[in-house]
Amino acid sequence: MQNMNTPRLSDDAPVVLEMSHVSKSFGAVTALVDVSVKLRKGEVLALVGDNGAGKSTLIKVLSGYHKPDSGTITSKGKPIRFESPRDARSEGIETVYQDLALIGDLSIYHNMFIGREYRKRMFGMKFLDNQKMRGMAEEYLSTLGINIPNVNSTVDRLSGGQRQCVAVARSIYSAPSVLILDEPLAALGVRESAHVLGLVQKLRREREVSIILIVHNYSQIFEVCDRINFLHSGEIVLDAATSDITEEELTRTVKSGLGRLLRPEDAEIALAAVP
Amino acid sequence: MGIVSNIKNDPVGALSPAGKRSVGFQRPTTPLDKALTLLSRYREASIAVVAVLLVIYFQIGSDNQFLTSQFLSVVLRDTGRLGLIAIAEVMLMITGEIDLSVSSVFSLAPYSMVLMANSLGVPLPLAAIISLVMGVAVGVLNGVVTVRFRVPSLITTVGTLFLFQGIVVWINDSQPIVAPIQEPFNALFGQNLFQPDDSLLSWHAVTAFTPFLWTLAAVIVIALVLNRTTFGLHTIATGSNIIGAREIGVRTDRIKIYNFMLAGGLAAFAGIINTVQFSSADPQAGSPFLTLQAIAAAVIGGTSLLGGSGTVVGALIGAFVVATLNNGLVMVGAQATVSDIYLGAAILGAMILNVQVNRLRARRRI
Numbered sequence: 001m002q003n004m005n006t007p008r009l010s011d012d013a014p015v016v017l018e019m020s021h022v023s024k025s026f027g028a029v030t031a032l033v034d035v036s037v038k039l040r041k042g043e044v045l046a047l048v049g050d051n052g053a054g055k056s057t058l059i060k061v062l063s064g065y066h067k068p069d070s071g072t073i074t075s076k077g078k079p080i081r082f083e084s085p086r087d088a089r090s091e092g093i094e095t096v097y098q099d100l101a102l103i104g105d106l107s108i109y110h111n112m113f114i115g116r117e118y119r120k121r122m123f124g125m126k127f128l129d130n131q132k133m134r135g136m137a138e139e140y141l142s143t144l145g146i147n148i149p150n151v152n153s154t155v156d157r158l159s160g161g162q163r164q165c166v167a168v169a170r171s172i173y174s175a176p177s178v179l180i181l182d183e184p185l186a187a188l189g190v191r192e193s194a195h196v197l198g199l200v201q202k203l204r205r206e207r208e209v210s211i212i213l214i215v216h217n218y219s220q221i222f223e224v225c226d227r228i229n230f231l232h233s234g235e236i237v238l239d240a241a242t243s244d245i246t247e248e249e250l251t252r253t254v255k256s257g258l259g260r261l262l263r264p265e266d267a268e269i270a271l272a273a274v275p
Numbered sequence: 276m277g278i279v280s281n282i283k284n285d286p287v288g289a290l291s292p293a294g295k296r297s298v299g300f301q302r303p304t305t306p307l308d309k310a311l312t313l314l315s316r317y318r319e320a321s322i323a324v325v326a327v328l329l330v331i332y333f334q335i336g337s338d339n340q341f342l343t344s345q346f347l348s349v350v351l352r353d354t355g356r357l358g359l360i361a362i363a364e365v366m367l368m369i370t371g372e373i374d375l376s377v378s379s380v381f382s383l384a385p386y387s388m389v390l391m392a393n394s395l396g397v398p399l400p401l402a403a404i405i406s407l408v409m410g411v412a413v414g415v416l417n418g419v420v421t422v423r424f425r426v427p428s429l430i431t432t433v434g435t436l437f438l439f440q441g442i443v444v445w446i447n448d449s450q451p452i453v454a455p456i457q458e459p460f461n462a463l464f465g466q467n468l469f470q471p472d473d474s475l476l477s478w479h480a481v482t483a484f485t486p487f488l489w490t491l492a493a494v495i496v497i498a499l500v501l502n503r504t505t506f507g508l509h510t511i512a513t514g515s516n517i518i519g520a521r522e523i524g525v526r527t528d529r530i531k532i533y534n535f536m537l538a539g540g541l542a543a544f545a546g547i548i549n550t551v552q553f554s555s556a557d558p559q560a561g562s563p564f565l566t567l568q569a570i571a572a573a574v575i576g577g578t579s580l581l582g583g584s585g586t587v588v589g590a591l592i593g594a595f596v597v598a599t600l601n602n603g604l605v606m607v608g609a610q611a612t613v614s615d616i617y618l619g620a621a622i623l624g625a626m627i628l629n630v631q632v633n634r635l636r637a638r639r640r641i
Contacts, residue, residue: 063522064524065521065522084524084526085521085522085523085524086524086526088524089524095522097519097522099518099519099522100519101516101518101519101520101522101523102516102519103511103512103515103516103519103520103583104515104516104583105511105514105515105516105583105584106508106511106512106515110508114508114509114512114520114523114525115523115524115525117505117508119505125504126504126505127499127503127504128503128504128505128508130503
């Protein structure tokens with residue numbers, strides 16, 4: 001089951017990002033309840049759970065989009081408060097959101113560099129250095145093996161898969177220390193999925209990037225992830241190394257909707273729970 | 276073998292699902308294709324064609340009276356006034372908002388300027404600056420109410436429209452006041468000193484077009500800001516995909532408020548120029564009709580009402596078309612009231628053309 005290229009992580013690797021006892025609710029809807037997550041250096045952590053379990057909220061708290069109601073976030077050992085995604089990005093946390101956060105009316109290269117534009121000084125004012133950004137975007141996309149014919153075209157004109165590639169490329173461009181990917185494979189075919197998963201492993205191996213991954217295909221999780229956190233109704237109910245759990249157990253656990261790990265001996269419970 | 280090796284073995288890129296030709300740019304071949312490509316690539320192109328046709332029509336219809344400096348100074352004065360407000364609306368419309376209160380600022384700012392100069396003895400340039408700041412402050416109010424209290428800007432600015440128009444009418448019992456305009460303020464911002472026997476390359480000839488020249492300068496500055504600065508990029512991002520823009524760290528609330536401030540400032544500036552031209556501050560100078568004409572100019576110039584895209588150059592040409600229709604029809608002998616009928620038809624025609632050209636662009640991918 002396990003990929004030979006994936007080095008397993010020891011427990012003493014330093015924690016790069018930690019969320020402790022975070023709760024978040026939106027009006028009457030409670031999205032996260034006392035959630036604690038630890039991410040070690042060079043680790044790939046899978047976040048699983050049903051729709052509405054709080055996965056996207058969790059990563060949006062980590063990426064500075066939502067502010068937690070209570071609890072703390074610690075980055076590289078020091079407590080930190082993100083006022084906006086800008087703060088998280090400057091802390092080295094890059095996120096690929098489920099909706100990709102691409103600007104349809106802007107060119108691919110502007111999308112690549114939005115929020116960290118290259119500028120040059122002219123007449124005492126700072127203007128966008130479009131030429132530089134265009135060139136760098138072209139070069140970077142081709143080194144990643146992403147085939148985009150023209151970086152001048154607007155994102156509107158790209159296919160779903162190409163958009164996803166641009167979003168992933170943008171997130172890894174700044175060499176982040178933490179990369180959060182919310183369903184990065186949703187619009188990708190088999191080959192493209194393999195390519196993105198390959199990138200994930202390459203980043204981890206070569207740059208020791210820590211990665212949080214939300215994927216719905218569990219076999220992909222077992223290919224690239226070190227650890228699995230299972231989120232159920234806003235709570236982390238399972239935190240296990242991928243080596244301690246089988247794909248079948250994970251599938252059955254999530255399917256049951258019971259919010260607890262089901263081992264093979266719990267087969268009857270699982271069956272009873274599934275309508 | 277592992278997945279990782281795929282990257283090295285596959286340099287042409289497995290990541291592009293549809294392959295190389297998916298976003299191909301077809302080369303136009305026939306003259307028709309070329310014309311269509313030009314029309315669809317530059318949003319300003321269609322309105323520019325309309326403007327040229329109108330000028331030709333009125334030039335012929337008026338026995339060559341249209342393209343004279345006397346008549347053009349009137350058309351361009353109106354173009355300048357409309358254009359300043361239109362480019363303010365363009366920036367706001369790109370962020371997905373709109374400002375209907377600009378006409379009240381157009382009245383309020385110069386009226387306060389003249390009142391300050393007359394009653395309090397404030398030097399006119401200083402009074403002008405204070406009035407500009409007031410316009411910007413109205414923009415802050417519009418922006419904060421819209422962004423923080425989440426009132427749609429259409430409603431916010433209808434509220435501030437009545438509020439400030441009401442204030443300016445109330446201050447001095449709706450009385451117009453004579454403005455103490457002196458040189459060089461006069462020549463710089465308003466008065467047409469051009470005489471028929473003056474040389475075209477004289478200082479007096481330039482003053483015939485001062486309002487328009489100010490607008491032209493503003494258009495160049497705003498076009499640079501929109502297309503060449505981070506602020507412009509973030510303005511487009513805010514209107515194109517506000518959630519995505521926030522996710523990537525664009526401060527969308529601030530961007531909107533800044534654009535409301537810009538609109539207030541430009542409206543105040545347009546009002547001041549208008550008052551200097553007529554040497555009189557009229558509390559009724561700006562009617563909501565002016566705002567609607569400016570919005571029409573922006574829209575027929577190629578700015579989307581849905582946010583995310585717009586062009587200030589197109590808005591200026593749009594303002595020229597509106598001003599040309601208003602003045603030209605009267606010159607060729609139509610009743611003043613008829614020009615609105617043509618304007619209405621022109622707006623509908625331009626919008627239908629715009630939508631169709633955009634569809635064409637989407638289909639042909641040019």
